[in-house]
Amino acid sequence: AQGVVLWTRVIDDDAEPAPVAWQISRDRSFTDVVLAGAARLDADADHTVKLAIAHPALRGFSTYYYRFIHRGVASRTGRFKTLPGERQTIARLRLGYITCQDYGFGFYNALARLAEEDVDYVVHLGDYIYETVDAGFQQGAARQLAPLPSGQTVPADLEDYRHLYRSYRQDADLQRLHERFAMIVIWDDHEFGNDCHGDIHPDNNTGGTTATTPQPALRQAANRAWSEHIPADTAFDSRQPWDESIQIYRRFRFGQLAELIATDERLYRDGPPCGTDTAGERYATFGCAARHDPGRTMLGRTQRDWFIDTVTASPARWKLWANEVMLMQLKVGPVFANLDQWDGYPAERAHILSTLRDAGTTNVVALTGDLHTFTAGYLKPDYDNLLEWPMGVELMVGSVTSANLEDQIRSGLNLPSAPMPAERLGVPANKLAPAVRLANPHIHYWNSAAHGYAVLDIDDTALTCRYMAVDTISAPDAGVRPLKTMRVPSGRVWIEDIE
Secondary structure: OOEEEEEEEOOOOOOOOOOEEEEEEOOOOOOOEEEEEEEOOEHHHOOEEEEEEEOOOOOOOOEEEEEEEEOOEEOOOEEEEOOOOOOOOOOOEEEEEEOOOOHHHOOOHHHHHHOOOOOOEEEEOOOOOOOOOOOHHHOOOOOOOOOOOOOOOOOOOHHHHHHHHHHHHOOHHHHHHHHHOOEEEOOOOOOOOOOOEOOEOOOOOOOOOOOOOOOHHHHHHHHHHHHHHOOOOOOOOOOOOOOOOOOOOEEEEEOOOEEEEEOOOOOOOOOOOOOOOOEOOOEEEOOOHHHHOOOOOOOOHHHHHHHHHHHHHOOOOEEEEEEOOOOOOOEEOOEEEEOOOHHHOHHHHHHHHHHHHHOOOOOEEEEEOOOOOEEEEEEOOOOOOOOOOOOEEEEEOOOOOOOOHHHHHHHOOOOOOOOOHHHHHOOOHHHOHHHHHHHOOOEEEEEOOOOEEEEEEEOOOEEEEEEEEEOOOOOOOOOEEEEEEEEEEOOOOOOEEOO
């Protein structure tokens, strides 16, 4: 309510770097400056300036403007809104949320259009970067990234990860979105490596590493680069091991109206239950006995206990879960689509959801990314019990650019990020919705043929979710159209179609 994280990066070739001045003003012309200061430009942090500012001069739920000045040159003007005070009463909250922005697969038209929306904040659910450069699924795409400094197609060290963030950050649409709104960011897997767990990533390994090789130094490099380039109040301590050097799970209170609880579903999770090979183990799999191990965890015990305590104790009307991977079960007949999702951790999922239900927690809504698909449906502790009443709702946003099922089918690809058995049979992705919903009756809406973003309108009576789809990602400056609008009434676990 009285703070913000400001970020910039400066290229300074002078042997003696000049300080970077900053200003926060109530007006865009900077005639009413409320805070100002200077920061040291740190080459050890990839020439970034990241300021976690907290000061009583800033008022809750208020809009401010900011800029940086270096060697007499001012940056473009940015804008942000502070959070409401925890006891503050606000009539309405509007959030935009996005996920999965593979630079090498398309233009950021979704970010350009979201920047034009009247939202209070933007939530990024992960896959801010993709670790691969010129991978098979990125070849022939709309645009290309420059090669990694190491010359490999996946990062080998800190400089490779920094190169990816610098490259992504040069996109004008991404810059515009950051300049317009304060952003709440978590990571998913591609900030380190596809389907990663802890310090292991099972895919795209080079040299002597395999799908089961721990890579603590590389995990630490990924943590550090994320911390340097993402405007989040999450300190990085290089003296600590990779699993203690940073903590990204945290909570955000929007007055009495809503609380957003953001979790980390990569750093502390166990590996896939049935093996690391793609076909028949992680994807398109019948599962295995180990999947039901009650000791398996995605969140880790410390984070899980913190999450449950935070949600059940929240006095806010709406409890929003910034969740990285799909919570709802996703099967076609006896075949699970993807055990990298919560389907690989059913015991912990059941424990969390049943505990929230038994505590009488209401208005639980999971905001999910990862699958490159617009989906909405119901959260249940036991998906094998068709008679069990759901305890919450999941609203998954499609990708900004990353390949969805229609992209994969049209291009004849077989990506590990969102496989479906029907894809291999040549069934068009935009025709899959009836089959997916029939096989998964808890799924209310399914569309894996669009790219875009979501906007939530929240008040005391209801949460309204508007899915927006851009016309194309293969060329810049595309238009945008409503895809689906749904409403969740306060106090009811129910999804109402509006249009």
